Amino acid sequence: MANDTYEETLPGGAMWSMRIPRGFEIRVAALAPGGNVSALFYHAVNPLDRLNIPDTLKALHTAKLTRGHVLMSDMGLAMVSIVEDSLGWHDPLGGHSTAEHIRQAFGQQSYQECRNDFFRNAHDNFLIELTKHGLGLRDIVANVNFFSKVVSDEAGRLRLVANHCPAGATFTLRTEIPVLAVFANCPHPMHPSGEYPRVPISLQIAKGADPGHDDFCRNFRPECGRAMELSERQNSV
């Protein structure tokens, strides 16, 4: 098992990226309450093709993400499918934190003063990880916030729901194409002011089973099946 599984633990505030082939499962667990992982996905071979939140949401008729949902690219490909989810709601609307959000909510904590306990933000973390892959600001698009729940009321007002993510919350993604995954383990940009939350998360990545005709995500909606078919057509060439 150990040899077949990539494992990593990201401290609160950390960033991470990795190219992952098709057919792998990425299991993510929050090791403390109050997690938030801002995430972006790119086609590992052609990063111009990347996560498209609006296309994903309108195809699925949803403003939240959960098990059965297939995250789709600009080019209509199923990128990653959510095959397991203990929470039932992950946020695709709120975007990601910037240095200004963090300063306003939690104050200043610089590297000069605090060394590696300084307050990191998702935007800078994305830029750092993307630049490692030859990408940058122009490649940052609408992201997902795993472990967070943002609701809209009848008037369209947005609210981050407190205490949504308990310790031990998990979700698992299955790669449907080769992807570059980029994670920023930073507070949600709508997080109320107070203490900077530091929630470690664990990652386990291992080869998964190929999705059959009876796969839950494939059959969740016809749109999921068609996106997976488009990915499989491309994977076959």
Added chain:
Amino acid sequence: MSTLNYQESPLDRKLACYSKVIPAGDGWLHRLEAGQTLRIVDLEGNQAADTFFFNADDLSERYSAQDTIREQGGIYLTTGTGLLSNQCREMLVITADTCGRHDTIGGACAAESNMVRYALDKRFMHNCRDTFLLQMARSGLPLTKRDLAHNINFFMNVPVTPEGGLKFDDGVSEPGKYVEMQATMNVFCLISNCPQLNNPCNAYKPTPIEVVIWEKNTTA
């Protein structure tokens, strides 16, 4: 349905410095100087004007839907909404709106998303992203697909339910309804007048829109 927010413009149509009718399926890429006001008119009603902005002085700065809705604390765009960039800076501000609300969650239609949403054989139908890409490619500006992100759908009504559902409701626009926005910085405005024929948002009948521009400090 929650309240719609109506605000008439004081600007006199006769004092406008520019106007153009954009047929359905066509595009428009135009520079707006800071202080100029752009009006988009839904000439025949329930037409989607897919719209995106770049900072004319730094093309890597562009409209950001997520930053815009989060910072104003609500999903609908209407009078008073600051249209924010990926640097969380105001690019334009909506100054008048006789439609009442506009969508920025649903994005643009594309050949590929039409295949996913409707059927694999929809690939070869005209779509907004192709219009965007053609306008960008023809512009002479160093803009590529890399620069295209999540846009605004003026005149579209896409409510989010408290349970997290996304609805494509009947339009709230009508013939002659308009939305007006003043540029806070110099911007390039990119519009695709949506050619979508696969869903009832426009009653399967895409129609023309008009764009009208007033100079800074035009008095009513």
